[in-house]
Amino acid sequence: MSGASLDPEWPTPEDIAALSAAGWRPAPIRQFVLKVHSRCNLACDYCYVYRMADQTWRDRPRTMSRNTVWLAADRIAEHARRHRLSRVIVIFHGGEPLLAGAAFFAEAAQLLRSALPPSTALRMTVQSNGVLLTDSFLDTLAGHDISVAVSLDGSADAHDRYRRYPNGRPSHADIARRLTRLSSGRYRRLFSGLLCTVDINQDPVECYEALLRFGPPRMDFLLPLGNWTAPPPGRTRDATFTPYADWLGTVFDRWYSAPVQETELRLFNEIIHMLLGGAGHLESLGLAPPGVAVIETDGSLEESDTLKSAYHGAAATGMRLATHSMDELLSHPRVAARQLGAAALATQCLACPVQRVCGGGFYPHRYRAGAGFRNPSVYCPDLLALIRHIRTRLRRDLSRLAGTAR
Amino acid sequence: MDEDLDIESDIVDLSEIDLAVLPLLQDSVLVRSIRRILRSAEHPDDVVAFQQSI
Numbered sequence: 001m002s003g004a005s006l007d008p009e010w011p012t013p014e015d016i017a018a019l020s021a022a023g024w025r026p027a028p029i030r031q032f033v034l035k036v037h038s039r040c041n042l043a044c045d046y047c048y049v050y051r052m053a054d055q056t057w058r059d060r061p062r063t064m065s066r067n068t069v070w071l072a073a074d075r076i077a078e079h080a081r082r083h084r085l086s087r088v089i090v091i092f093h094g095g096e097p098l099l100a101g102a103a104f105f106a107e108a109a110q111l112l113r114s115a116l117p118p119s120t121a122l123r124m125t126v127q128s129n130g131v132l133l134t135d136s137f138l139d140t141l142a143g144h145d146i147s148v149a150v151s152l153d154g155s156a157d158a159h160d161r162y163r164r165y166p167n168g169r170p171s172h173a174d175i176a177r178r179l180t181r182l183s184s185g186r187y188r189r190l191f192s193g194l195l196c197t198v199d200i201n202q203d204p205v206e207c208y209e210a211l212l213r214f215g216p217p218r219m220d221f222l223l224p225l226g227n228w229t230a231p232p233p234g235r236t237r238d239a240t241f242t243p244y245a246d247w248l249g250t251v252f253d254r255w256y257s258a259p260v261q262e263t264e265l266r267l268f269n270e271i272i273h274m275l276l277g278g279a280g281h282l283e284s285l286g287l288a289p290p291g292v293a294v295i296e297t298d299g300s301l302e303e304s305d306t307l308k309s310a311y312h313g314a315a316a317t318g319m320r321l322a323t324h325s326m327d328e329l330l331s332h333p334r335v336a337a338r339q340l341g342a343a344a345l346a347t348q349c350l351a352c353p354v355q356r357v358c359g360g361g362f363y364p365h366r367y368r369a370g371a372g373f374r375n376p377s378v379y380c381p382d383l384l385a386l387i388r389h390i391r392t393r394l395r396r397d398l399s400r401l402a403g404t405a406r
Numbered sequence: 407m408d409e410d411l412d413i414e415s416d417i418v419d420l421s422e423i424d425l426a427v428l429p430l431l432q433d434s435v436l437v438r439s440i441r442r443i444l445r446s447a448e449h450p451d452d453v454v455a456f457q458q459s460i
Binding site: 030087218260266268277401 | 435439
């Protein structure tokens with residue numbers, strides 16, 4: 001599917017110019033996603049890089065070159081200086097980033113650190129499937145203070161339903177062995193957390209507790225990528241049917257009811273934080289402007305790569321490290337659209353009572369062929385039900401502390 | 407509670423929470439969440455996380 005004819009470009013460059021004239025300024029980019037390897041050693045059924053609408057990976061170099069890392073470091077440093085950023089976050093991503101090899105990470109970390117001004121702290125994380133996390137690799141990551149997050153989809157049965165090697169062999173047992181090393185002893189400090197894609201056919205509490213066995217400091221549940229044109233599994237047009245809210249609500253009750261918090265659960269923590277009046281800190285919720293740049297293995301500058309679930313080329317901007325600054329990326333209309341908060345919402349969202357918390361949901365979930373991204377999330381009924389569920393529970397408990405819960 | 411704290415919640419008037427009781431409570435999700443919202447008023451964090459990593 002071509003996005004060029006079906007995705008009305010909103011906002012246009014003229015819209016952005018008008019917004020700028022009225023005083024709007026994009027938030028600087030604070031997170032830089034380096035796609036260091038464009039291939040993967042697993043063949044997960046639902047992968048948005050290889051199995052959905054976009055197929056641009058086929059034309060990318062497998063590994064990010066040293067020169068591209070150097071250019072990325074230079075552009076990140078330029079942006080940090082220009083916006084006086086006290087901290088930037090670099091996320092090594094893929095494909096499977098560890099396929100780039102331990103030496104790549106050692107060199108990339110050195111290049112990034114040496115490029116940044118002393119006033120800018122650098123945090124580095126690698127998001128991996130965990131298969132290649134040997135002690136030797138972990139030693140290299142530890143040596144350069146690169147933390148490690150792993151994708152794991154709950155119990156062995158559930159995980160192995162989707163996350164298999166290309167030859168069909170299940171991967172959970174291998175990853176569990178690696179996670180046991182990562183979560184204990186000298187590597188524990190590197191363990192950033194676990195990411196799990198929701199499968200509503202899996203028992204929610206069993207899934208949560210299977211992840212909890214590895215003692216992650218934090219975890220998150222991701223809604224499967226999908227949109228109005230290609231709906232996620234189990235998400236029908238019936239707005240009274242909320243399978244994802246039901247599933248997540250069950251996990252929430254289990255997590256929230258623990259006498260002592262067992263782990264941070266990002267999705268729920270963020271909803272609670274915003275219900276309490278705080279600002280959002282997750283690109284898939286709330287109205288705070290995400291400042292994320294994705295740098296592909298060939299040096300292309302892109303929007304969040306999850307847009308690849310919408311249509312072929314959806315994340316492309318036509319910009320490259322060699323020729324464009326991060327500020328120029330921020331001026332791209334579709335990048336700017338992600339930063340407009342309520343101004344980018346659909347009419348229905350503007351009238352919604354949970355608008356400030358939901359924020360219209362994750363941007364890729366809003367897509368409809370022929371209408372673009374200015375729609376409610378395809379998960380709208382689930383988001384509404386989940387936020388209400390959490391709000392009810394919070395209000396009840398807060399009333400015991402405050403006596404003024406509304 | 408800090409009288410300068412300016413956080414508007416949809417569901418509770420945070421200024422009426424008795425902070426003196428928080429240390430007496432277990433380190434539950436709720437208690438941690440209240441501590442976090444109080445911290446955020448003094449130390450705002452501008453990072454909005456990329457969802458595909460944690």
